[in-house]
Amino acid sequence: MHTVLVTGANRGIGLEFVRQYAEEGWRVHACARDPKAAKELAAIKGDVTMHRLEVADDRQIAHLVKELKGDAIDILVNNAGVGGSDGSTDPDDWLRVFHINSIAPVRVAEALLPNLEMGSAKIVLSLTSRMGSIADNGSGGSYAYRSSKAALNAAMKSLAIDWKRRGVIVVVAHPGWVKTDMGGPSAQISPQRSVAGLRQKLSALKPADSGSFFNYDGSTLPW
Numbered sequence: 001m002h003t004v005l006v007t008g009a010n011r012g013i014g015l016e017f018v019r020q021y022a023e024e025g026w027r028v029h030a031c032a033r034d035p036k037a038a039k040e041l042a043a044i045k046g047d048v049t050m051h052r053l054e055v056a057d058d059r060q061i062a063h064l065v066k067e068l069k070g071d072a073i074d075i076l077v078n079n080a081g082v083g084g085s086d087g088s089t090d091p092d093d094w095l096r097v098f099h100i101n102s103i104a105p106v107r108v109a110e111a112l113l114p115n116l117e118m119g120s121a122k123i124v125l126s127l128t129s130r131m132g133s134i135a136d137n138g139s140g141g142s143y144a145y146r147s148s149k150a151a152l153n154a155a156m157k158s159l160a161i162d163w164k165r166r167g168v169i170v171v172v173a174h175p176g177w178v179k180t181d182m183g184g185p186s187a188q189i190s191p192q193r194s195v196a197g198l199r200q201k202l203s204a205l206k207p208a209d210s211g212s213f214f215n216y217d218g219s220t221l222p223w
């Protein structure tokens, strides 16, 4: 029995991660800010346990740790994320985006390290974006979102190096331009295709892949 924990599991890419892993018979810990309102999540059949988690709230992270004490986690999917208002440099908005997109994934991973060490796969996947790639930035704008994902990438690279001796594999991935509330209706691919690609890549990860930045189709992306 394998176990995965997904943040932001009530809609979009996170919901699809839950659906696919549950269908495959995995034990799934599905975290959402408001589990009671997560109707689509509640309808998924399988070994799915819901947890309340606002990722930017350390007290809720601590509560989750208590709920999961002694439980192995094979894969942590840091999926929860927000887009910033395009072009805005408002400090409050920027800091909010930073907390959710850059700091929270590190806090969640640190808090769940004992669970990951008990797992067999020992993988931390954080959903980043091509928009966080400085090398790939050809259109400007999106100051808060771009910098928050670039910071996430930098932090996860450090975690990959720091946790090498613990055997934990830490990677970041771009899910593609996906049809979700964030991606919008003009996006190129379905959540099904994105998550199927990401899961395939996850299943083939080796310790030497730790610290890499890849696309949902498995290719490597520039930092």
Ligand code: NDP
Pocket: 007, 008, 009, 010, 011, 012, 013, 014, 032, 033, 034, 053, 054, 055, 056, 078, 079, 080, 081, 082, 083, 100, 127, 128, 129, 130, 174, 175, 176, 177, 178, 179, 180, 181, 182, 183, 184, 187
């Ligand atoms: P959605 O906007 O569709 O869903 C975002 C999810 O994150 C929701 O479940 C939301 O919960 C949750 N969330 C947001 N803030 C918090 C928080 N503070 N605490 C807990 N949960 C939170 O986005 P996607 O599914 O499209 O995106 C998922 C990830 O993929 C994000 O990290 C995003 O940056 C990344 N990504 C997406 C792309 C795309 O094209 N869709 C492209 C590149 C990257 P709630 O319902 O409570 O708001």
